[in-house]
Each structure stands twice: as C-alpha cells, then as structure tokens.
Amino acid sequence: MNDEDLPEPEITQRRGRGASWVWLMPLLALAISIFVVVQSYRGQGPVIVVSLPSASGIEAGETPLRFRDVEVGIVEDLDFSEGFQAVEAHIRIDSEIAQYVDAEAEFWLVEPQVSARGVTGLSTVLSGVYIEGTWDGEIGAFQDRFNALENTPLSRPGEAGTRVVLRSRDGGQLSAGAPVLFNGIEVGRLGEPELSENGTVITMDAFIEAPHDARLSTNTRFWDISGISVDLNTSGLSVNFESLASLVEGGVAFQALVTGGEPIQPGQIFDVYSSRQDAQRSVFEAPVDQALSLGVIMPAEDVRLVLGALVRYGGIRVGEVTDIIGYTDPRAPEDGVQILITFSISPSRIGLPDVATVDDLLEVLAQRVEDGLRVRVSSEGLLGTSLILEMFEDEDPDGQTLETGLIDVPIIAAAPPNVTEASADLDAIVARVAALPIEDVMNAAIDALDGITMLSTGEDIRALPTNLNALVAEARAVVAAEEIGTTLTNLSNAAEGLQGLVARITDSEGVATTLTALEASDVIVADLQTFTEGLPDVLTGIETLVAQLDTAPVTAAANSADRVLQRIETILAAEEIENLPASLNTTLAELSAILSALSEGGVAENLSSTLASADTAFASIQSAAEQVPAIVTRLDSLVASLQGLAGDYDDDSTVYRDLRAAIADISQAADAFRSLARAIERNPDSLIRGR
Amino acid sequence: MQRVITARETGRVVCRSCSLVAPAKQMRCARCNEWLQSRDALSQQKVWAWLIVGLIAYIPANLYAMLRTTQSFRTTESTIVGGVVDLVHHGAYAVAIIVFVASIVIPVGKFIVIAYLAILTTRRHRTDPHRLLLLHEVVEFIGRWSMIDVFVVAILTALVQFDVLATINPGIAAVCFALSVVFTMLAAQSFDSRQIWDRLEGKSNHE
Numbered sequence: 001m002n003d004e005d006l007p008e009p010e011i012t013q014r015r016g017r018g019a020s021w022v023w024l025m026p027l028l029a030l031a032i033s034i035f036v037v038v039q040s041y042r043g044q045g046p047v048i049v050v051s052l053p054s055a056s057g058i059e060a061g062e063t064p065l066r067f068r069d070v071e072v073g074i075v076e077d078l079d080f081s082e083g084f085q086a087v088e089a090h091i092r093i094d095s096e097i098a099q100y101v102d103a104e105a106e107f108w109l110v111e112p113q114v115s116a117r118g119v120t121g122l123s124t125v126l127s128g129v130y131i132e133g134t135w136d137g138e139i140g141a142f143q144d145r146f147n148a149l150e151n152t153p154l155s156r157p158g159e160a161g162t163r164v165v166l167r168s169r170d171g172g173q174l175s176a177g178a179p180v181l182f183n184g185i186e187v188g189r190l191g192e193p194e195l196s197e198n199g200t201v202i203t204m205d206a207f208i209e210a211p212h213d214a215r216l217s218t219n220t221r222f223w224d225i226s227g228i229s230v231d232l233n234t235s236g237l238s239v240n241f242e243s244l245a246s247l248v249e250g251g252v253a254f255q256a257l258v259t260g261g262e263p264i265q266p267g268q269i270f271d272v273y274s275s276r277q278d279a280q281r282s283v284f285e286a287p288v289d290q291a292l293s294l295g296v297i298m299p300a301e302d303v304r305l306v307l308g309a310l311v312r313y314g315g316i317r318v319g320e321v322t323d324i325i326g327y328t329d330p331r332a333p334e335d336g337v338q339i340l341i342t343f344s345i346s347p348s349r350i351g352l353p354d355v356a357t358v359d360d361l362l363e364v365l366a367q368r369v370e371d372g373l374r375v376r377v378s379s380e381g382l383l384g385t386s387l388i389l390e391m392f393e394d395e396d397p398d399g400q401t402l403e404t405g406l407i408d409v410p411i412i413a414a415a416p417p418n419v420t421e422a423s424a425d426l427d428a429i430v431a432r433v434a435a436l437p438i439e440d441v442m443n444a445a446i447d448a449l450d451g452i453t454m455l456s457t458g459e460d461i462r463a464l465p466t467n468l469n470a471l472v473a474e475a476r477a478v479v480a481a482e483e484i485g486t487t488l489t490n491l492s493n494a495a496e497g498l499q500g501l502v503a504r505i506t507d508s509e510g511v512a513t514t515l516t517a518l519e520a521s522d523v524i525v526a527d528l529q530t531f532t533e534g535l536p537d538v539l540t541g542i543e544t545l546v547a548q549l550d551t552a553p554v555t556a557a558a559n560s561a562d563r564v565l566q567r568i569e570t571i572l573a574a575e576e577i578e579n580l581p582a583s584l585n586t587t588l589a590e591l592s593a594i595l596s597a598l599s600e601g602g603v604a605e606n607l608s609s610t611l612a613s614a615d616t617a618f619a620s621i622q623s624a625a626e627q628v629p630a631i632v633t634r635l636d637s638l639v640a641s642l643q644g645l646a647g648d649y650d651d652d653s654t655v656y657r658d659l660r661a662a663i664a665d666i667s668q669a670a671d672a673f674r675s676l677a678r679a680i681e682r683n684p685d686s687l688i689r690g691r
Numbered sequence: 692m693q694r695v696i697t698a699r700e701t702g703r704v705v706c707r708s709c710s711l712v713a714p715a716k717q718m719r720c721a722r723c724n725e726w727l728q729s730r731d732a733l734s735q736q737k738v739w740a741w742l743i744v745g746l747i748a749y750i751p752a753n754l755y756a757m758l759r760t761t762q763s764f765r766t767t768e769s770t771i772v773g774g775v776v777d778l779v780h781h782g783a784y785a786v787a788i789i790v791f792v793a794s795i796v797i798p799v800g801k802f803i804v805i806a807y808l809a810i811l812t813t814r815r816h817r818t819d820p821h822r823l824l825l826l827h828e829v830v831e832f833i834g835r836w837s838m839i840d841v842f843v844v845a846i847l848t849a850l851v852q853f854d855v856l857a858t859i860n861p862g863i864a865a866v867c868f869a870l871s872v873v874f875t876m877l878a879a880q881s882f883d884s885r886q887i888w889d890r891l892e893g894k895s896n897h898e
C-alpha cells in the first residue's frame with residue numbers, strides 16, 4: 001500500500017485556533033460548587049446554646065435535637081459554661097424551625113430510664129441519648145440561650161389539660177411521673193416533688209389531661225394511694241391497692257367527695273391526704289389555707305402530740321403540727337432537752353388581720369402574745385382521747401413575748417398542759433366491772449333455787465315437821481325472790497352498758513355522739529340503781545330466812561350454832577373489811593375528779609347531772625359490795641343449819657339426798673357471792689381506779 | 692539519543708483510533724472514518740479544563756463523607772483521610788496504605804503528572820520523550836484503577852445491608868471521587884502525546 005492508493009483527502013481546514021467548548025465544564029463545575037456552598041450556607045439554621053447539668057452521652061456532631069421525634073438539629077459543639085457550672089451544647093437547628101424557638105421553648109435530655117412504669121427512652125439505649133425540645137406553633141422572638149429542664153416536662157405546650165399544685169406533708173413514695181388516678185383510670189401524672197423553703201411541705205405539680213380535668217372542682221380531694229392498706233373488719237380481711245404501678249411508684253387519686261364546688265383555675269393548690277378516709281373527713285373540716293409557721297418550746301414530759309395533730313383556737317381548727325423535734329434552748333441550756341413543736345396556722349382564723357407582709361402580721365401577733373395568747377397541749381374529745389395543741393388567751397399573762405430570731409420560726413409562749421386522763425380510767429372501770437364474777441353468782445343462785453325446789457317437792461320431805469316444811473318453803477322463796485334475778489341481770493346490763501358507753505365516748509367526735517353517749521350512760525345509771533335498790537331486799541329476805549332457821553325446833557341445828565358464829569366472826573375480822581371504807585373514800589374522790597373533768601368537756605348541765613347520778617351509781621356498787629360479805633355469811637350459816645338438819649336423817653333416805661343436794665347448791669351460791677366479795681375486797685380501789 | 696522522525700515531519704498523519712497512516716492533508720481515516728488531525732490544537736485547553744473539573748470534584752471528595760456506616764442506630768460518617776486514620780488506629784496498616792495510595796497518592800500524582808506533561812509540552816524541552824510517553828501511558832493506565840475506592844464503597848454498600856444491625860451507604864464524597872476520577876481520565880485522554888515530540892530540542896524540526 002502506498003500513498004497513491006489512499007483516497008483523495010478532503011483539504012478543508014476544519015477550524016482554527018479558539019477556545020474549546022470543554023472550558024464550559026470547569027465553569028459549570030465551579031458554578032455548581034458555588035451554588036451548593038451558598039445554598040448550604042443559607043439553609044443552615046442558627047446555633048442555640050442549651051445548658052445541661054452534664055453531657056452524659058452527648059456527642060458533638062452526633063447527638064440530635066428532636067421535636068416530636070423528628071430530628072430538627074444536631075449538637076455541633078460542647079463546652080463548659082463559666083465556672084464549670086454546666087455543660088453547654090451548641091445546637092445547630094434547622095432554619096425553618098428556628099423561628100418558633102422563642103422564650104417558651106423547653107429542652108431536656110432523653111436518656112433511657114428504668115422505673116416501675118417500664119422502660120422509657122429505650123431507643124436511646126442503642127441510638128444514644130438525644131435532646132428533646134418543645135415549643136408552640138407561634139412565631140416569637142428568637143432566643144439562643146436555654147437552660148435544659150432536669151426532667152421530661154409534665155406537659156407539652158398545646159397539650160390539653162390542667163395543671164394543679166399538690167401539697168403534701170409527707171412526700172411518701174410519690175415520685176415524678178407517678179400516675180394520677182380517677183376511679184382507677186390514669187388521667188394524669190405527677191411532676192417532680194419539691195421541698196418547701198422550710199422543709200415541712202412538699203409540693204408537686206400535677207397535670208390532669210383533658211377531658212378529665214373537667215372533673216376538678218374546689219370540692220375535689222386528692223389522696224395518696226401509694227402502698228397497700230390492709231383492713232381487718234367484720235367482713236373479713238381486705239387488702240387494697242389502687243394499681244400495681246402506684247404500689248411501686250406511688251401515685252394519687254382524686255374525686256369530688258361532695259357535690260357542688262366551684263370550677264378551679266390552673267395552678268389551684270390541693271392538699272394530698274394520706275388516705276381516702278382522711279380525705280373524706282377533710283370535707284367537713286375546711287382546709288387551712290394561707291399558713292404561718294410558729295414554734296413552741298415545752299418540757300418533754302408535757303408533749304405527747306403526734307405529727308399532724310390539730311391546732312385549735314376556741315374550738316376551731318386553725319392549723320396543724322408540722323414538726324416535733326428535741327431542742328436545747330440556748331438561753332437556758334440547764335433545762336436539758338426540751339421539745340420544739342413547729343406548727344402552721346391560718347392567721348385569719350385566730351383573728352389576725354389580713355395584712356400585707358409577714359412582718360406586719362408578726363407585729364400584731366407579738367401584741368397578742370403580750371396580751372396573753374398562749375399555746376398548750378390539751379386533750380380533746382369528751383374524755384380527752386386525743387391530744388391537740390390549743391391556742392388560748394391566758395387571763396393572767398406572765399409577760400412573755402413572741403420570740404423571733406432564735407430559730408427560723410417565731411416562738412410563742414407555752415402554758416402548762418391541760419390534759420385529763422379520764423378516758424383511761426373509765427376504760428379500767430368497765431374492765432373491772434366486767435371482770436366481776438357476776439355470771440357465777442347468777443348461775444349459783446339458780447342452782448340453789450333448783451336444789452331447794454327439789455328438796456321442797458320431794459315425797460319424803462312432806463313427812464317432815466310442818467315448821468321445817470315452812471322453813472324450806474321460806475328458803476325457796478328467798479332464793480326464788482325476783483330481786484336476785486333482776487339485780488343480777490341489772491348488774492350485768494350495767495357492765496355491758498358501761499362498756500358501750502366508754503366505746504362510744506372514745507369514738508365520739510361531735511356533739512351528736514356525745515349526746516348519744518350521755519343517753520346511754522343514763523340507762524346504765526338506771527340499771528345500777530335498780531340493782532342496788534334491789535339488793536337490800538335480797539339481804540332482808542336472807543336475814544329473815546336465817547332468823548327462822550335459828551328458831552326452828554330442830555335439836556341438831558343447835559349443835560352447829562357455835563360453828564356458824566365462828567365463821568361469821570372470821571369473816572368480819574378479815575382485814576379487807578376494815579379497810580373498805582377508807583379506800584372507798586379515795587375511790588369516790590377520784591371518781592368525782594373524773595366527773596368534773598368530764599363536765600368541763602362542754603355539754604355542761606345535762607352531762608354533769610348525768611355524771612352526778614353516775615357518781616351515786618358507783619357509790620351504790622361500793623355499798624352493795626360492802627354488803628356482799630354479809631350475804632355470804634348468811635348463806636354459810638344457812639348451809640350449816642341445813643347440814644345439821646341433814647345429820648338427823650339416815651344416809652340413804654331420800655330426804656337426806658335432797659337435803660345434801662340443796663346444801664351443796666346453797667354452798668355454791670355462797671361461794672359465788674364470796675368470790676364476788678373477794679374480788680371487790682381484794683382491792684376495792686381496782687374496781688373503780690383499775691390500779 | 693536516537694533520532695526519531697515523527698509522522699508529521701514526513702507529511703503524514705496517523706489515525707489515533709486505528710493507527711492507519713494517511714497523508715497529512717487527509718481529513719478522515721480511510722479505514723475507520725475517524726477524523727484525522729496531525730496535532731490536536733485544542734488538546735492543551737481540554738487537558739486543563741478537565742483537570743480543573745477533576746480538581747474541583749476532588750475537593751468535596753475529601754471534605755465530605757465517603758462512607759456512612761450505621762451500626763445499631765448510630766451513624767458514623769468517615770471521610771477519606773478520616774477513614775485512613777481510623778484504619779491506622781485499628782492497626783490495619785496494610786489496608787490503610789492501600790486506601791491512602793489509591794485515594795490520595797494516585798489522584799494527586801495524576802493531577803501533578805498531567806499538569807507536568809501539559810506544561811512541559813508547550814515549550815521547548817530536553818526531557819527524554821520516551822520517559823514522558825511512559826508517564827502518559829502510566830497515567831492513562833492507572834486512570835481506571837483509581838476507581839478502586841469507589842468500587843470498595845460500592846461492594847461494601849452491596850454487602851453490608853443488615854438493616855437494623857449495620858448498614859453502609861456511600862456518602863456524597865464517593866460520587867465526587869468518581870467524578871474526579873472520570874474527569875482526570877478525560878484530562879489524560881485529552882493530552883495529545885504526539886506533542887511530546889514537537890518541541891523536543893536538539894532535533895531537526897520542520898517547524
């Protein structure tokens with residue numbers, strides 16, 4: 001192949017020198033780059049700084065900011081705030097979100113948390129923690145510095161519901177996030193419990209979701225449902241707890257326990273009662289609102305108050321005891337440890353004016369103390385079953401003043417306690433009366449009656465001399481005397497009634513129950529009176545019987561006369577009999593002390609007249625008791641006489657058998673009376689005083 | 692040095708496509724109908740243009756993430772240099788060297804070599820034309836192998852897709868890197884290696 005074979009070349013010059021089209025490429029690339037850079041710079045949102053207590057798990061360049069689980073930013077940088085007080089996370093947020101991040105925005109760290117309510121933030125275990133933010137849908141002034149919340153907030157902006165404040169003296173097991181139940185359904189949750197400044201009250205926010213928040217009114221009561229309550233009553237044992245979660249994590253329930261009530265405003269303060277019962281009770285006692293804390297120092301032996309004891313002024317509830325601690329007065333250290341009681345009152349309820357500042361209030365209070373306002377421990381209730389702190393005006397003030405600046409609460413002057421111990425005494429009386437062998441006496445008396453009846457109806461007894469027959473009939477009449485039956489019944493009724501009375505008085509709180517109690521005591525007194533009135537008749541009957549026995553023309557009966565006399569002497573010589581009157585006097589004195597304490601209780605005239613008769617009733621018991629040894633003696637001698645009589649008959653005769661049976665029964669009756677007597681004799685004081 | 696006579700000196704033109712030699716004035720190759728041109732007048736411009744595009748693409752290839760590794764909800768992004776540092780940290784020196792050579796040394800070397808060739812051939816030079824030719828051959832040959840990074844990313848992406856546990860996705864840098872490789876290949880191809888001979892000093896030249 002050579003050049004000639006080649007096709008004729010085209011000899012056109014294709015193009016000259018010039019710029020190649022290929023230069024468009026770098027220009028295009030450059031343009032694209034610049035466009036991308038500008039675009040990404042312009043699309044970049046602003047940086048906000050969120051201060052967190054610690055940066056646990058946060059990594060620069062990785063930890064996202066989320067809003068409703070959508071990533072809207074990323075932590076670009078972490079550094080410390082001034083003085084290393086906090087960690088500052090610099091978060092680049094999306095530009096379209098930035099305009100909503102205003103002063104209302106809230107941020108918090110979402111970490112995995114394991115609690116009784118389950119695991120929250122589980123996804124963060126694998127993905128790492130993230131910062132959650134929330135803000136409303138309104139565009140506001142952009143703010144770039146925030147302090148992160150310590151916990152997930154109670155509610156998010158825009159979430160329908162009502163926030164209220166719960167106040168509790170004992171935080172118990174309540175914790176943030178714990179449920180708020182209504183009829184067992186979770187309708188809200190609790191916020192972080194916070195101690196008040198003086199450390200005596202715990203407040204926490206609670207969020208009640210709509211539409212359940214419509215159930216809230218001023219009559220709504222909240223109570224603690226933490227833990228289990230075990231109730232043992234007539235229907236058996238019942239174990240109550242509201243929900244498994246509340247058992248472990250705590251929680252509160254609420255309900256309007258009475259109808260009516262005003263609608264509430266958000267932020268309304270509610271007290272948390274320790275149980276539903278307490279909440280129910282509270283409905284009738286208006287809660288103490290605005291509180292003023294006061295202190296009082298008392299000797300330790302004067303104080304038997306419990307935390308939460310009521311503070312009353314003129315019978316009205318004005319506050320409650322918030323703290324009881326041992327305290328050594330720096331002004332008088334030689335007094336040793338005393339008790340410092342801190343209590344909070346509602347100033348308006350003790351008649352303090354509605355003034356603007358606490359200082360003004362204390363000024364007025366100081367004047368009141370100088371005029372005689374004092375605090376003392378008092379017993380409350382008809383029989384002083386519960387102790388309260390009572391504020392009262394001392395008629396004759398000793399010049400003490402309101403002490404401020406010693407401790408963090410003003411100290412008000414104390415007065416000696418005003419406490420009765422009546423309730424314990426009344427209890428003891430009832431116990432002693434109940435312990436008397438009344439039932440034994442009753443049974444023995446019935447047996448004696450039976451025995452004598454048998455004797456008198458026996459075939460052979462009719463063959464006896466008529467005077468002996470008459471004697472037996474007489475014995476029968478004595479034992480069968482209605483008085484014995486009724487007095488014994490009365491006595492046992494009185495004992496029962498007395499027990500009931502004490503139970504009712506102990507439980508009593510209002511005037512109504514007091515009146516019921518008084519009525520009951522009337523019945524008892526009546527019973528006791530019937531009993532004591534009837535007793536002399538019985539004794540007279542027995543005396544007549546013995547007298548007739550003595551005169552009975554039975555020779556053998558005379559043989560035993562000496563023995564009978566001896567016995568009577570022994571009984572009368574017993575020391576206890578001699579002691580009886582003296583101790584009886586003390587008893588009565590103490591009894592009247594109780595009664596006067598009772599009459600101070602309030603329902604004055606009716607009560608005191610009732611109690612006056614109670615006084616006599618107890619005195620009657622005593623005098624009856626005094627007479628019991630006599631009954632025993634008479635019964636003994638009756639037995640002896642009958643024994644003598646029995647000696648005249650053959651051992652196998654029917655009369656003899658019946659006689660022996662009658663004698664055994666009567667001796668038993670005598671024994672029963674004797675043990676009754678002994679119970680009273682052994683320590684007469686114990687019947688009344690229980691000591 | 693042995694005297695080398697170029698086709699141009701003999702009034703001929705060689706087809707760059709099928710190596711058929713034709714008279715200098717002929718416009719199209721008789722065998723493959725390719726346009727014939729003794730020297731590509733725009734070669735220099737094309738080389739520089741593609742080289743600049745390649746460089747522009749190479750910048751984000753290094754700044755942005757090559758790999759987005761998601762391991763149990765945690766996403767980590769690694770740049771080329773970052774990846775090499777990581778590998779060194781983990782003691783995988785051999786792999787680190789391979790990645791470093793493939794991603795940094797070779798592309799940068801290519802930019803330098805192409806620029807060197809382009810600059811050198813625009814003026815008179817005494818450099819051994821055989822060496823320059825070899826350099827050009829090497830650059831052209833290596834060109835396609837520079838894609839090794841992109842291949843690795845593509846293979847990893849295809850292999851590691853366990854959804855929840857681990858996923859690997861190519862980052863924007865992988866695309867930029869691929870573009871950079873493509874553009875440098877175009878730059879190398881645009882270089883008219885025949886120019887090497889034109890300004891060689893110490894040879895009789897018709898120009």
Ligand SMILES: [Zn+2]
Binds near residue numbers: 707708710720722723
């Ligand atoms: Zn050809």
